[in-house]
Amino acid sequence: MAPNQNLAAVLYGPNDLRLEERPIEQPAFDEVLLEVDTCGICGTDVHFLKEGGFGAQMLIKPIVLGHESSGIVRKLGSKVTHLKVGDRVAIEPAAGCRTCDLCKVGKYNVCLNGKHCPTQKHDGNCSNYFTHYADCCFKLPDNVTMEEGAMLEPLAVAIYAGRKVDIRLGNKVLIFGAGPIGLMCLVAAKAMGATRTVVLDLARVQHRLDLAKKLGATGVIAINKDDKEDDLVSKIQKILGGPADRVLECTGSQPGMRISIRSTRNAGKICLVGLGNDDVSLPMVDAVSREIDITTAMRYNHDFPAAVEIVASGYVNLKPLISHHFDLKDVHEAFRVASQSEGNKIMVHLIPRDTNNKNKFAN
Template sequence: MATKPNLAAVLYGPNDLRLEKRPILEPAFNEVLLEVDTCGICGTDVHFLKEGGFGAQMLIKPIVLGHESSGIVRKLGSQVTDLKVGDRVAIEPAAGCRTCDLCKVGKYNVCLNGKHCPTQKHDGNCSNYFTHYADCCFKLPDNVSMEEGAMLEPLAVAIYAARKIEVGLGSKVLIFGAGPIGLMCLIAAKAMGATRTVVLDLARVKHRLDMAKKLGATEVIAIGKDDKEDDLVKKIHMILGAPADRVLECTGSQPGMRISIKSTRNAGKICLVGLGNDDVTLPMVDAISREIDIMTAMRYNHDFPAAVETVANGLVNLKPLVSHHFDLKDVLEAFRVASQSEGNKIMVHLVPRDTNNKKKFVN
């Protein structure tokens, strides 16, 4: 049962984030009430903070931000049988309506009527308490920390994207963007068998490129303001030994998309993961004439089980990604740091850190 107020990080408009009390909701028959333990800050949260949303998801009412979270089950809905009070879980914040055509063919991640957190119609979970569908809560093994549980959401994004373009043994992979999702894509690509990887980002985020190198990238490229597209393409080909087989574009920027196309081999595959500019100019004749597959990925599609397994079994190590820790009372500063790209993964702790871990974890 809830024993404290439900404080939440509520966005009222661009750069108007407030910490305020919200009601604690009762779980529906197929839901659980969760006490949120840890919440990571994502790029989409920053888009909401800076611009009031992204694409069609512009703010129409105050919403709670946050969706990379783990928590403890505190109350069960009347028909929940697969979880029990006290279970530690990772929270998949995207769920379909279960009845539309998209859901029925397994595309719940882009269901138009689903509960996707946060969107303009649904609150996120950077709050002390949060009700959610029980089947979207995944039990954490004892050897997985609550922080790692919160990072399963961006890892699932990366796994979904890498699966879509069929990263496999021996793949030569280009990753554009060394933010948290780009770094997660690097981790996922290497776990899936990529043998050569190159990560690009702006020179001003050197700390992120340094992290990519630490995580095992074959090489990183710091982009300067005077660098030309074709010169960067040549550098990529030189590092990989050939054009890229697979590309994960994680910035949503026009330069990122253009260089991705130019760097890919004939019949290669590109996945556009990042959300950025609404309109871009791309060398599409080049892409078409070389039959490059350009795909998009939104959220994930039943990739949380794989994310749990890869972390629990030591196939991937997410701990080095965490750069900052904040208590909920300091959530405004946490979002400021995230919005300035001053770190890698920013964690907000809604209970004292390590309270709900089964053992002591060291980053």
């Protein structure tokens, strides 16, 4: 890479991803210029790549993908005092507008006018350089790697979902989906006190279910296309020793939501985390008559500090979730692997791997 060159992974349309040069922006008074070190590939990035977006967030112009990132502060805005040039930071890619009613009551994560990366109006940060609000950059302790810093974003998603359903010590937790977010939810649920956990996903991603078991799930269930709901509910309750107290549904699929409702105890709590089908048919009479609390979670809400703390303290270990490493020049292959579910967390290194890790043997 030439000095000060800013290469970015830019999506022009479904399956039209290009690596091209973009101008390097200068930080505003409350921003910093970051040299991005590591960027993980998320399911929403894959939705953009394969389908041109998801829900209301359909592509209206070329955008830079990526939002699970860590980087190095290279330039400070005039009013930034809590960071310095050279700091290693994790990047919270969702910021509110700071002035609307939602932001004023603390719901910046669903602000209609915020800077959420990437969306149809805002670029992501799979690029060599990226300007961002300084208060959305969290300094990494020396013992946290840049890869772990990039994974704080999906971990924050999981922490927020766990908080939404109030996971407590001794809870039995069902997690539907063994993708990166589902596995992060497993890690977060156990950190919050869940003692029995079961993870479900399709049999074709058995490698992810195997990883869930290694991460400490009490049990895993591989779903086949001819499995009956009643049988799956029975298997779940057998592993948990009864109905689930809390459920984190990470697929957005109709079967996942239906089985989640049917597997939850009376007055239990379900959080819908995954983005999937637009319209679903659910057993709502069952849910209402048993007073099951169904909530949703979008992104996170001031959960990065907790994510930094539990990783830095060694309370959780995210390193086993990483399955692949790619250089930026190989970003097309990185997205191919991610879109085919061949691994788990796919890392794109925009700076040679380990350049900015304090412990070169940390990974």
